[in-house]
Amino acid sequence: MKLKQSRNNELEEPRPSRQQILCIGGANLDRKIMIEGTFQLHTSNPGSTRKQSCGGVARNVAENLGRLSQQVSLLTAVGDDAEGEFIVEQSKLYMKLIPLQVQGEASTGIYTALLDERGELIIATAEMEIYDQICPSTILENIPLITLSRLVLLDTNFSKNVIASIIRLCHEQQIPLVVSSVSASKMRRLPRNLNGVGWLVCNQLEAQSYLGIEIVNDQQLLEATRVFHHLGVQNVIVIREADRIFFASQDGSFGHISMHPVQEVIDVTGAHDAFIAGMIYGIIQGYLMEQVCQFGISCVALTIQTDRTVSDTISLTKLHAKFKELYGIEPQRFVFFKGMYFRGKDT
Template sequence: MRTKGSIVCIGGVNVDRKARLLVPFELGTSHPVVSTQTAGGVARNIAENIGRLGQNVALLSVVGGDHDGQWLIDATSPYVDTRMVTRIPEANTGAYTAVLDERGEMVLALADMAIYDTVRNEWLKQRWLKFGPISAVVLDTNFPTDVISWVIEQCRQDRLPLCVVTVSVPKVKRLPTVLSGVTWLVTNQAEAMALAGKRRLDDAIESLFRLGVENIVITRGAEGVVYATRKGERGAIAAPVVKVADATGAGDAFAAGFLYGVLNGHMVEDACRLGISNAALTLQTAETVNPALTEQRLRAAYEQYFHEGGES
């Protein structure tokens, strides 16, 4: 099943470097680790997931003129149209370095993302006009506030479905105070409450609706997902218990599976189940994006977790 136009993903393209501890973490001492390097970045990860799920997808981002930048383009191109990824010779490609504990959970993450602060509205406008038909837009919060605001307003004017995926608590502050035009907001609990300025999740959801968001999906790690829509649909879905190899990229996999669902006619609740299924597949691999992901694999996981002895 393919969408008619391209799904355009706008945001981060990074090198992910991960060091997984072989012993429990202790401050002030060295630890033996196993190190890996993978292609990452929220927008890039979502784009690759979507591409592996058989959808037409394009990526709009920036990388440096270094070896890492070309490596990322080469790694992403088999699944994603990367012609709108611009190389900036004087900049370093974005880098994300994570230290994971022996269970695969994050202990510490370091982000070198200065390249995204060089992005300006004019650069984005020039490339926007070069896209053909667009079926939906995915926007992460790596770019500066004015760029993020321009994309949201452009999608509102063009009546394009827009999914905003938050990146971190600090970067959630880059979102404008008016979010009319955001069809789906995919965020985690801490980021949702930071954006809304509330301490209770229910209050945060109501506040986000007042800002203009149409549908809100809040991920809560092992506790699953909470969703709410302007039409009054609300619920919580538990996550299946899986053996975690590496938690990196699971949130991006959820967003991609969710989008795959809503763009192919599923209601928000069922799209959340597809997102959870895709996140579970990613949790069980050491890669940021599951290298074996296909539509068939996702559908099989969905059946396994939510129909074969799971939810009815």
């Protein structure tokens, strides 16, 4: 089959350089259904199915980064089926895709989202059994991919043991690591030892699910981020509802950033992935945490005004233009080195 041949070819190719970003996690097929009128439970709802597209947090982040002219690879699991071939073919334009070896006849993951007329998510289903087939030894076969990366993005689609292995490896090798949640239930797959996690991104519900506490105000949210710091996370970013970003660092700095209202929201699917990609771009370019979040918000603004999970309009030029439009300033660049920021020289 084509996927097996693709895997063989990948093994023969040279490993990525330190300039590359490595995304590890989900790659699946996205199907979106738009409900017409008011959604009603326990009865049939009229709706229309939109065109299927590639999905998965890690895969979507990788494509966004590829569109932002970054060198990026994706380590993921897809089935040896038509859906897997579709994902490989659509993804290779923007990244190097390295499929993990999967035992048996596991099917490619499928995510189905039910949206209202405004493009807001009502409910979603996720058929992701394929990721349960991946074990830590499979990841360890790809250690050079991780250790030679400039930065690693890890989502929470894999098992707790796999996630813990990757976090531990990045910590030991001092590889900058961004961890992105996928859902409240999968947030609980994170280990209790989070040493090595440079940036953790989740929403308020996911933070509550992992920590087992209730967060109802800003003070409780700040206390929650301190718990994450105690567990080893250097920087915590919490998305509050749909309008605010809260960030806190181990050095004691923290703050809120409001999401700018978008005139016409077409589809919010992929907004989280776009935020992560914009944020990673800000990190590797050496921007401070507030500006890192602002780049994420700028990337979201470009995404939710289209009906695509990953907007085909995203580019570096448009990202910087959107940043300036939203914040009215040019971002101040710094150099990020061994966990510290240093002001960059004027050029």
